[in-house]
Amino acid sequence: MKNKLANRLRPLLLGAVLLGGLAHAEVRPIDRVVAIVDNDVIMQSQLDQRLREVQQTIAKRGASLPPENVLSQQVLERLIIENIQLQIGDRSGIRIADEELNQAIEAIAQRNGMSVDQFRAALSSDGLSYEDARDQVRREMVISRVRQRRVAERIQVTDQEVQNFLASDMGKLQLSEEFRLANILIPVPEGSSPSTIQSAERQAQELYQQLRQGADFAQLAISRSAGETALEGGEIGWRKAAQLPPPFDGMISALQVGEVTEPVRTPGGFILLKLLDKRGGETQVRDEVHVRHILLKPSEIRSEADTRRLAERLYERIQSGEDFGELAKAFSEDPGSALNGGDLNWIDPNALVPEFREVMAQTPAGKLSKPFKSPYGWHVLEVLGRRATDSSEQFREQQAMNILRNRKYDEELQAWLRQIRDEAYVETKL
Incomplete structure (x- = not known):
């Protein structure tokens, strides 16, 4: 470790000697070590670069920045944790080929609706170097693979845990069938007279008959519904049966895609629901x-x-x-x-x-x-x-297994990060 650190620091020491011999030359700041982490170091330039990135991210969110010394300590700690993981990756032989890195950069650009050239330009306009961004992506890919190897193997989910989850109310809700729905609301104001209620019910029944004869649900919702999503054709998105009020929770499961419920009286008026699509459920x-x-x-x-x-x-x-x-x-x-x-x-x-x-x-x-x-x-x-x-039952068990593994992954990751931090030699110079 001493030889490696000496090699890293020799150019800096040489620069200090030269500056010391040139009494009248311009004095320039020298990069310095801010942390020693096992067999590697973190330089002030690395900390400054990451600080700029974090400050820009916080500013874009409109949040106020914490005091600079507090932020510096937080960013340095993150760099230390990253450095430990990168050293583990290096010792494990994890390498990211240029082709893989290019594909990852291209995918990031596409997710942001840009070409790679546009992505480079956007980084430049934010004052960030494309080469630095590329290096950061490579580091993150290495860290991701280290975590896959070291954390995933620590996670164990038993068959009993899976069965307990499937039998729980939470498990039933998360794995139950989902329905994409649209509605039409014919309002009935609070305190309405019987004649007003009867008039609203007649309107709802007329709409129901029109829909059965092939009328366009979205058009009727736009023109007749008083619901909040009327202008979107009445569409209210994906819902599970358990999230719907009675009696819709029982009615919706019996519908085929494209069918409409009969008008149902609710506190706000008469509602018709249309099943636009469904997913999940028992049959897989x-x-x-x-x-x-x-x-x-x-x-x-x-x-x-x-x-x-x-x-x-x-x-x-x-x-x-x-x-x-x-x-x-x-x-x-x-x-x-x-x-x-x-x-x-x-x-x-x-x-x-x-x-x-x-x-x-x-x-x-x-x-x-x-x-x-x-x-x-x-x-x-x-x-x-x-x-x-x-394989409906196996599919449900696999879904439950994935949910439980994801829950445990976050816990195991934090425990593992604490472990490797405690086991590493870290000396900060900040």
Whole structure:
């Protein structure tokens, strides 16, 4: 560590000597170390750059800035945590190729409705360097992969936890069917006379008959409804049955998409609901793929390039006739499938990371993929079959598993960050 720090600091010390020998030269500020973090350092220039970015973000939100010394300490602490994770990534052999980084930058630009050139111009207008932004994206990608490896493996969700969640009121609400609805309201003012109520009911019944005969719901809502969303064709968005007042909570489940309820008297008047669409619920038919794979992970003793070459050699050996299952048992570093010859069994593609899912989708049944990279490492996969299956119960269990894992991830992440911070050597100079 001392040698590394000495190498990092030598240019700064040399600059100080030169400045000291030029008594009449212009004095310029020298970059300095503001924190030592294990085997690395954080420089004042890094802190200043991040401070500018944070200050601009806060200003855009219209919020007031905290005192500069408070903000500096908060930003420095964030840089320290990031630095620790980046060092873990470096020791684990995590590297972000330029091609991956370019794709990530392009995706960020697209999400903001820009081309890459427009994105660069926008950064420049905010006083930010494209190269600095690119470096920050690379750092965030490394940190994301470190967390996937180190935090995800700490999370355990038991079958009993899944079943308890499914049986709870919260679980039933979160996993229940959703309905996209529109309404028409014929108002009945409070304290209305019986004749006024009867008149409103007749109007509602007339509208209901027109709708049954094919009238356009949106047009009638615009012209006749007193509801808040009348000008949007009466559309009120997605709702779960449990979020609707009686008797609509029971009526809506019996409707087919496109159907309308009969007028129902509510405190505000007579309401007609139309079911525009629905999603979720009990019946789930999904595509599944039977796949097996070999996973190879870069490490401290095997570089990214060596890992890729090993994946290519295994691919060639399988192509030459060697048994996929035996090679998976011998080489795969996926603990969940290696002992089964790499077999992942029938799996929902949506449960997989995008890189794996895309290659699997492009690989015909009975064929082998060329080696490819995902956040977990290098893979070779073979598609054994495809099917469509009604897996409503399994789907609900997987949804519950994902919800519970996401809940636990946030807790585990914070615990892990505290752990690595406590275990690291940190000396601040601020």
